[in-house]
Amino acid sequence: MNLFEVLEQAYQTAQAALEAAEDTATLEAWYADTLGRKGAITLQVRAVGQLPAEDRPAFGKRVNEIKQALEAAYTARAEAVKHAELTRQLEAGAIDVTLPGRPVTPGHLHLTTQSLRQIYSIFGRMGFEVYDAPDVELESYNFDLLNIPEYHPARDMWDTFWVQHVRNSPTRLLLRTHTSPGQMRAMRERYPEPIRVILPGKCYRYEQITARSEHQFYQVEGLAVGKNITMTDLIGTLTQFTAMFYGPGHRMRVRSSYFPFTEPSIEVDMDCILCGGKGCRVCKYTGWLEIAGAGMVHPVVLKNGGYDPDKWSGFAFGFGVERPAMLKYNVNDIRYFYGNDLRFLRQF
Amino acid sequence: MRIPLSWLNDYVNVKDIPIQELRSRLDLAGLEVEAIEAIGYPEAELPWDPDKILTAEVLAVRPHPDADRLVLVEVNYGGAENEIVVTGAPSLYERKGESGLHLKVAFAWEGATLYDGHKEGWSKTKLKPTKIRGVPSRAMVCSEKELGLAEEQTDIIYLPADTPVGVPLVEVLGDYILDFQVKGPFGHLQSVYGVAREMAAIFRRPLKRTPVEAVQRLGLRVVEQPDFAYLEIADPDLCPRYTATMIRGVQIAPSPLWMQMRLSRAGMRPINNVVDITNYVMLELGQPLHAFDYADIRPHPGETQPTIIVRRATAGEQMATLDGELRTFDDEMLLITDGGGPVGIAGVMGGLDSEVKAHTQDILLEAANFNFINIRRTCQMLKLTTEAGARFGKRVDPELALVAAARAAELMVELAGARVDPVAGDLYPGKPEPRVIHYSPALADRVLGVAIPPEDQLRILAALEFRVEVTESLPIPGNRDHGDVWRVTVPSYRMDVSLPVDLVEEIGRIWGYDHFPVTLIEEELPPLRRNVSLEAEEHIRDILVSLGLDEVIIYSLSDPEDEARLHPDPTAKLDLPGERVMLKNYLSPERSQMRRTLLSGALRTAWSNLRFMERIAIFEVGHVYFQMREPDDAAPDTGVDEPRRLCILLTGPRQGRWYAPTDREMMDYFDLKGIAEALLRSLALEDKVRWAKGQHPSFHPGRCAVVTVEDRELGVVGELHPLVREAFDLPEQPVVLLEWDLDVLLDAARQADAEKKIGTISNYPPVYEDLALVVDEAMPAAEVQRAILDAGRPLVTEALLFDVYRGEQVGAGRKSLAFALTYQSPGKPLDERDVAKLRERVIKLVQKQLNATLRGA
């Protein structure tokens, strides 16, 4: 075997060893053994002295070629090995992506707040501003000025919590049984402007607490006063509200009713969302659910509010806030609302 | 108010209208039907099969060949052959051996479903062919219980003699009972006739008859002073009318089946014919009646003629009422008295002594009218609810009194064998003038927004018995509507109608709101205003929810005991800004006071939820209620102040459980302070508040801060006092709470927002440096921080406390506070010399102001 053949053989051996190197340590050892100062290929240069002079340039050239080729192959191999090693290392750090996330506790708005905000927003678009009135009310605002004198049969419609004497109170006090006293307050404050307000708030009734009735609940009252406001405007306003609040496609009906502070008085029903109008226990087998009591503001009430009933007219409506949510989410007990069981409130 | 449809059909024929349609049209017109109870019809609990349950006639009763207690009854049920039925019914057994009978009964064929008459309660059973003691039986005669008409199994039911044979029983005894919910003062709807009259108008059908005919049939005449009694109304303001009719020779007995059935279907218990007749007429016409035993009506001492005087009671006067109670009256209560004293509470309840008894022969029948407000007052004061009082309390037409008396007298003749004196007494000092309303048909359009043709309006008013004269144009004060004006006379019984707009309602509801078009307000929009206060409140809610808190809304009515529990010393009271607002009437002592603080409600809520979860982080935004100390023009005119408060409560571990370790430390003061600071930062108030050591009885001494903003007190933040925690039965772990005055917070936030100017954002590199200062133990960290920032202004942009050290190195009574300082200039990069200069200035000033030394110096 001549020296050329020895060189070629060393080259082949080095190539095979390089291909077999799987990790950085082997690779580095290969480099030292092959291209290092005492490496197999490096040492080949020394053999040049044993060759005839005419062969030396060719041999030297070949050695350089091989060195360059091996250097390049080494670089490529080192890259590949490094990548493979990183991959192995990352795979070792795999996590169970199905494990639960680190706990973060979100907060929740009370269901009533959410309902109220929807109501504010819908009526806001129709130009109704939110007007606040107190919870502890004068008897006159809650009753007398609303055309409900003492001992009048209409008072039977509300079971009242009466308040013990309060030092600086002008008359008897009570916890408002409905949001209607706010009508009187709004009118007396705003005269002679036209009015478009909604009056949300807590109301109180001296009633036994059951799954269907609470002693404290929220109502929203609406009041519009102007020069030419009519019953069809009232029906239209409530129709718009129903479509936005309960979603489109509901049927409505308007019934005659009685409230002392409106004349004419109506109640507005919507097809029962539980049975689709076929009749069920909740709708008392009528297929209809009452959604609001309403009417044209009684002339006496307008007058008590400072508006001349011959020049002004108005409508008013009122509805409970809890009931729509109860229907929507199938809540069968109103006590959940203010019992504040967080397991209930966190569902909304 | 329960009314059988069959009774209504006496007055107006609505038999052909399907019951659901009937209900819905009544509902729409304002006669709200709360519920319908069917008897015998397919919707009923026990439908009576029209092919199998029939009317029939018992012809003969024969002995059973093989059983002593049973009889064989020959029944004609309208079939080709008569049927033999085996029965043990006591009333038929008594007739054993009789024939040629014509007893009308209810008859059921095999296959019919009935209630089991021999079982307690209601269990249904299907009639099967059987043999009773050797005699085949495939039918039966039915009892009330078996048909579902009575709870007790007594005898079989007997139908009126004129009942046709072989027709489905449901056609004879079937019924729908309509339960009306009459809201408001509508005396005219409190009766069968009143509802029938309304239905006639709604369905546009004629009334078959009117009750006033009874007066003519009876030929009853009236005088002020009849010969059988002296009558006097001493207080005509409370008694517009008093009539007395003399009915002689009554034979007290049970009333007939049809009357008993109607009474019980209407919800009244049958008693005897005389009492039943007064009740029946009250239900039918809406006029309460009272039957006195004439023998018990006394003359004045020394006189012979029985006397009736209607007068106010003298305060303290007493009488035993029908129910056996001794009642005491005040001087606003109206009594019926005779020569010896009270014999009845006018319009409410009769006296015990003069009631109708089994041996009563002659009756003085009272049909009167009383002031409805006064009647209601009396009922409320005496806590006495009666059918009569309830009806008078809804206003009864005084015109009705004599009509009802005549109707009752007629029935007494028919059903109790009585004679009626042809002349009755009638004092009528309060006879109302006819009410006339000047009405313009254009008003309907103006109020309703629908042009209802005048001819329709006329038709509706006429159907409701309003008399309309379309006369010459009358000026109506304030009338804006041009055109015709009508003179409308209101029927006497429509006591609720007095204004033109009342007529509009009548027209609208009969015409039908359901046909109304839908419009939107075309008016000029009122001046638009924001509700800034509400918007701000909602903003607070949003911030707190984003910080991970759950909103609660707690009852305003609270337990005074809970308020007391907030003070660890049971003998001491919290110092709250006003006196309590207490209820006069309450459901329970736990809900008898309007809350003055949100703290107790939050603690209750924590307690109830801790049974089911370990971590509570809640807030409430709501009102508290005080009696105002001084009248205040800015506050409500009620004398009660209702300021808004914010309350936050945290308790339980900082983080929930996880599969790897989490922060399970209990939340403490600093968790809450972090939330409070985040809230303040969101409102741009972090630089305007001052945290200071506070004192509040409910809080852990030394772990309570008072927060002020621009010199107004915001409220407290702190850890609950362990004794208060025990008083609320809460577990042994820190409970931290905050209660702030929301109005103060929102005022400050509004002002901060108005003043807000954006700060410069510098792009030059900041220099960071730590600075440790040793100060006295009592020196609040916040003050040191503020001093550093003041001294380094404006180039020291931040001073973050990152370490507190106490120990030998700093000496007793001292502590080291280490701050991370940020130096940054908006205009240039800072070099070492600039920073050194600043540092020196800060140290010098802080040393001087706070007696601080540089740590390690």
Ligand SMILES: [Zn+2]
């Ligand atoms: Zn339904």
